Amino acid sequence: MALSESFFGQKFGITEHDLQSYLNEALSAGGDYADLYFEYLATSSLSIDESIVKSAVQGVSLGVGVRVIAGERTGYAYSDDLSPEKIRRAARVAACIAKGPAKVDKTGFEEANKRDLYPILQAPNETSLTERVDLVKRADRAARAYDSRIFQVQASYADSLRQVLVANTDGVLSFDRQPMARMNVGVLARQGNGSPQRGFAGGGGRVALDFFQNEHSPEEFARESARQAIVQLDAVPAPAGEMTVVLGPGWPGILLHEAVGHGLEADFNRKKVSAFSDRIGQQVASPLCTVIDDGTIRNRRGSLNVDDEGAPTQKNILIEKGVLRGYLFDKLSSRLLRSGATGNGRRESYQHIPMPRMTNTFMLAGDSDPGDIVRSTPRGLYCANFGGGQVDITSGNFVFSASESYLIEDGRITRPVRGATLIGNGPEALKYVSMVGNDLKLDEGVGICGKEGQSVPVGVGIPTIKVDRMTVGGTSG
Amino acid sequence: MIDAELASQVVRLALDRGASDAECTLSEGEEFSAGVRMRSLETLKDAGSRGAGLRVLLGQQVGSSYTSDLSSEGIRKLVDSALEIAAISTEDPHAGLPDPSELGSLSGDLQLYSDDVNRIDTSQRIELALQAEDAALSADPRITNSEGASFDAYSGERVFANSRGFLGSYRVSSCSLSTTPVAREGESMERDYWYSYARNYSKLESPAAIGRKAAQRALRRLGSRKVPTQKVPVVFDQLTARSLISNIFEAVDGDSVYRKASFLADKLGERVASENVTIIDDSTIPGLFGTSPFDDEGVPTRRTVVIDRGILTSYLLNTYTGRKLGLRTTGNAARGLTGNASVGHGNLFLEKGERSPEEIIRGIRKGLYVTELIGSGVNTVTGDYSRGAAGQWIENGEFAYPVSEITIASTLQQMLMDFAAIGSDLEFRGSVASPTLMIGEMTVSGQ
Numbered sequence: 009m010a011l012s013e014s015f016f017g018q019k020f021g022i023t024e025h026d027l028q029s030y031l032n033e034a035l036s037a038g039g040d041y042a043d044l045y046f047e048y049l050a051t052s053s054l055s056i057d058e059s060i061v062k063s064a065v066q067g068v069s070l071g072v073g074v075r076v077i078a079g080e081r082t083g084y085a086y087s088d089d090l091s092p093e094k095i096r097r098a099a100r101v102a103a104c105i106a107k108g109p110a111k112v113d114k115t116g117f118e119e120a121n122k123r124d125l126y127p128i129l130q131a132p133n134e135t136s137l138t139e140r141v142d143l144v145k146r147a148d149r150a151a152r153a154y155d156s157r158i159f160q161v162q163a164s165y166a167d168s169l170r171q172v173l174v175a176n177t178d179g180v181l182s183f184d185r186q187p188m189a190r191m192n193v194g195v196l197a198r199q200g201n202g203s204p205q206r207g208f209a210g211g212g213g214r215v216a217l218d219f220f221q222n223e224h225s226p227e228e229f230a231r232e233s234a235r236q237a238i239v240q241l242d243a244v245p246a247p248a249g250e251m252t253v254v255l256g257p258g259w260p261g262i263l264l265h266e267a268v269g270h271g272l273e274a275d276f277n278r279k280k281v282s283a284f285s286d287r288i289g290q291q292v293a294s295p296l297c298t299v300i301d302d303g304t305i306r307n308r309r310g311s312l313n314v315d316d317e318g319a320p321t322q323k324n325i326l327i328e329k330g331v332l333r334g335y336l337f338d339k340l341s342s343r344l345l346r347s348g349a350t351g352n353g354r355r356e357s358y359q360h361i362p363m364p365r366m367t368n369t370f371m372l373a374g375d376s377d378p379g380d381i382v383r384s385t386p387r388g389l390y391c392a393n394f395g396g397g398q399v400d401i402t403s404g405n406f407v408f409s410a411s412e413s414y415l416i417e418d419g420r421i422t423r424p425v426r427g428a429t430l431i432g433n434g435p436e437a438l439k440y441v442s443m444v445g446n447d448l449k450l451d452e453g454v455g456i457c458g459k460e461g462q463s464v465p466v467g468v469g470i471p472t473i474k475v476d477r478m479t480v481g482g483t484s485g
Numbered sequence: 486m487i488d489a490e491l492a493s494q495v496v497r498l499a500l501d502r503g504a505s506d507a508e509c510t511l512s513e514g515e516e517f518s519a520g521v522r523m524r525s526l527e528t529l530k531d532a533g534s535r536g537a538g539l540r541v542l543l544g545q546q547v548g549s550s551y552t553s554d555l556s557s558e559g560i561r562k563l564v565d566s567a568l569e570i571a572a573i574s575t576e577d578p579h580a581g582l583p584d585p586s587e588l589g590s591l592s593g594d595l596q597l598y599s600d601d602v603n604r605i606d607t608s609q610r611i612e613l614a615l616q617a618e619d620a621a622l623s624a625d626p627r628i629t630n631s632e633g634a635s636f637d638a639y640s641g642e643r644v645f646a647n648s649r650g651f652l653g654s655y656r657v658s659s660c661s662l663s664t665t666p667v668a669r670e671g672e673s674m675e676r677d678y679w680y681s682y683a684r685n686y687s688k689l690e691s692p693a694a695i696g697r698k699a700a701q702r703a704l705r706r707l708g709s710r711k712v713p714t715q716k717v718p719v720v721f722d723q724l725t726a727r728s729l730i731s732n733i734f735e736a737v738d739g740d741s742v743y744r745k746a747s748f749l750a751d752k753l754g755e756r757v758a759s760e761n762v763t764i765i766d767d768s769t770i771p772g773l774f775g776t777s778p779f780d781d782e783g784v785p786t787r788r789t790v791v792i793d794r795g796i797l798t799s800y801l802l803n804t805y806t807g808r809k810l811g812l813r814t815t816g817n818a819a820r821g822l823t824g825n826a827s828v829g830h831g832n833l834f835l836e837k838g839e840r841s842p843e844e845i846i847r848g849i850r851k852g853l854y855v856t857e858l859i860g861s862g863v864n865t866v867t868g869d870y871s872r873g874a875a876g877q878w879i880e881n882g883e884f885a886y887p888v889s890e891i892t893i894a895s896t897l898q899q900m901l902m903d904f905a906a907i908g909s910d911l912e913f914r915g916s917v918a919s920p921t922l923m924i925g926e927m928t929v930s931g932q
Contacts, residue, residue: 067551407860407873481892
């Protein structure tokens with residue numbers, strides 16, 4: 009696609025000559041590299057609550073970020089006005105980071121090679137509002153019908169369409185049209201005078217509206233949410249102390265995101281402040297573990313055709329049979345560490361400086377039958393679902409909060425337990441993985457990752473795994 | 486500065502196009518950030534942006550929109566978009582603007598804005614960050630690395646208008662200085678941070694003090710270990726105690742109360758905490774971070790006693806949640822640019838007690854002093870509490886050794902009834918504040 013046919017060419021009349029002049033302005037005080045990130049984001053969201061569609065919001069935001077890199081230094085400015093004088097002004101502010109003679113690049117642009125991972129003719133927010141309202145109404149009805157003990161239902165649907173243009177002084181020009189849609193259903197269940205219990209389910213991705221009509225219906229999310237809340241009604245206090253933990257497939261892959269993923273982001277390793285710094289080639293997990301970050305899986309929430317610096321995304325091996333193989337790079341880190349790009353430069357919006365971030369992070373399937381994994385565990389905890397997690401990348405300590413888990417007694421999954429936090433240490437925890445199931449599953453598409461104040465959508469996945477030793481933070485001794 | 490009149494124009498345009506009521510928020514902000522690392526400049530960021538949000542009512546139906554385009558075409562689309570989306574929402578009998586009698590704004594100077602930060606130029610700002618980091622790096626040979634230091638400044642303005650005649654605006658400013666050193670000894674590597682945050686530059690703590698404190702915090706974590714699983718008294722320092730007060734906010738937020746999604750729902754007037762516990766929300770204290778002249782629905786802010794000597798005396802409410810509960814708003818409406826208002830807190834704090842933190846620790850034979858909590862393991866529906874922790878192990882009234890990779894667990898109900906001691910060291914470093922506090926017994930899970 010030529011620039012003139014792209015969204016920003018058509019809607020704002022931006023030409024290659026314009027881009028070149030902004031980049032020249034950005035390098036007017038020297039500097040090694042500059043880039044422009046144009047973003048136009050349209051969003052809509054709807055939610056039903058007490059069976060009333062109480063909230064509905066739609067809107068647009070628009071802007072351009074200008075970055076200048078000079079050695080290890082970054083200058084950044086942005087404008088929410090795309091007039092040439094405002095963009096030039098932002099470029100001059102970003103240029104302040106460098107001190108030297110102007111560099112004039114006149115190389116022209118070449119369009120980045122690009123996949124088409126979300127070939128969607130019609131983005132969800134280009135469809136009629138009534139079709140989308142219908143989704144939350146269906147979810148509300150299905151959750152209430154699941155069980156009479158369900159007494160509160162909140163269902164929401166949100167979508168966005170992001171149009172992006174990246175141009176840099178390496179001569180790279182890239183466009184992308186990035187759709188995203190997501191449904192969430194949260195419920196409360198109560199039995200007699202007991203405490204209410206929460207349930208939560210959701211899903212989505214870079215998909216069209218028919219995903220919710222054909223593949224994963226609102227009813228499916230609603231029933232799953234209701235099921236979790238009903239299970240919790242009979243939960244007993246969670247155990248406390250070190251024990252064997254079996255993680256179910258799918259969303260529990262958040263373990264990988266917290267335990268190893270963040271610690272392998274190249275900015276932390278360039279600065280040598282990660283517990284994984286200088287450990288390439290070392291054994292950091294059991295030989296059963298191979299961990300991948302892959303931004304190229306079709307229609308997934310964490311996938312991108314090009315990252316937010318215009319580099320094509322890739323499938324990157326982080327840990328191979330327990331040995332640390334590689335880090336996740338953004339432009340700055342790959343320049344400074346003289347490493348190839350991995351397509352992991354991401355940012356929340358035009359107002360944010362890119363950083364190395366994960367895309368879809370998962371562990372490859374092993375040989376074990378998931379049933380055998382549970383049967384081989386005399387006493388332990390089986391975790392089916394999690395809330396959030398967090399990591400201190402320097403000490404390597406990480407937590408993740410189990411929202412649906414069960415005791416394992418004599419090789420059988422028995423009673424549900426109340427929510428508890430699990431804690432471990434990144435470079436150590438995966439060494440205790442003693443069985444890996446043959447049932448790799450990716451999550452449903454609800455992940456949001458926060459780092460230094462920036463949120464980006466991500467995916468995780470894992471087969472059933474057995475971790476021989478992990479600390480479970482319950483109350484019951 | 487934004488033209489406040491634009492907000493009134495947006496409201497009028499919405500009424501002209503058929504809305505029965507409307508509220509408009511305009512916001513403008515400028516951010517600056519200078520980041521240094523290992524004694525040299527690393528990042529400079531300097532930019533500003535604006536936005537407009539509109540919420541309209543069509544009878545009892547509600548729709549909202551936002552835009553970053555404040556041109557007349559952008560405003561026209563903003564209005565059309567809100568009306569279009571209101572048409573597909575459902576009638577909600579409780580929806581609506583505050584009663585006109587509730588609208589208003591505090592008078593007097595709340596000291597939310599100061600331009601003294603603008604008088605220091607970029608090179609001085611960079612110098613402050615360099616000094617803070619240098620103070621940390623120079624504090625001890627075991628401080629071998631750093632995640633850097635940064636000086637950040639923000640100034641902004643917020644305008645709000647509604648179709649019941651409210652038009653108000655206020656400006657805010659803030660600046661902060663922080664640094665995150667990394668300490669290393671043998672195989673043990675730990676980081677920690679310290680910061681100062683103020684509305685005026687003149688109130689910022691010195692870079693040297695911030696750097697030294699950050700270094701001490703990182704150093705004291707070196708060589709940390711796990712402890713066996715046991716039940717002991719747990720002391721929360723000011724920063725971690727603050728997170729507990731935030732958890733209590735979620736439980737008195739009118740939104741979770743009317744849905745019965747809070748362990749404090751239906752408990753008004755009941756004893757929910759030990760007698761030494763008084764928690765107050767006060768948005769009227771000049772110069773603090775949770776202060777504003779009116780809330781995000783145009784209702785004047787106020788002081789609300791949430792828990793009075795252990796008795797739950799008030800929830801925190803906006804107009805909608807007040808109506809749902811048969812109560813009146815407490816001036817706690819909060820929202821970004823648009824959408825239905827949620828509930829927010831102003832300056833929310835636990836009233837201070839009598840004893841110094843040192844006295845509290847001296848009185849403990851065996852226990853945990855928590856300096857960091859990680860993870861999100863707090864369920865304010867059930868009260869279940871389980872979080873990752875790091876801190877110092879207390880033996881015979883003194884710090885014995887650092888601990889990490891442990892969790893602390895209980896329920897918020899039990900913890901509130903078991904505030905065994907409250908410190909005298911209340912300080913406002915953000916909109917939520919707490920003195921040091923001690924919970925009589927929690928489960929520490931480790932080995």
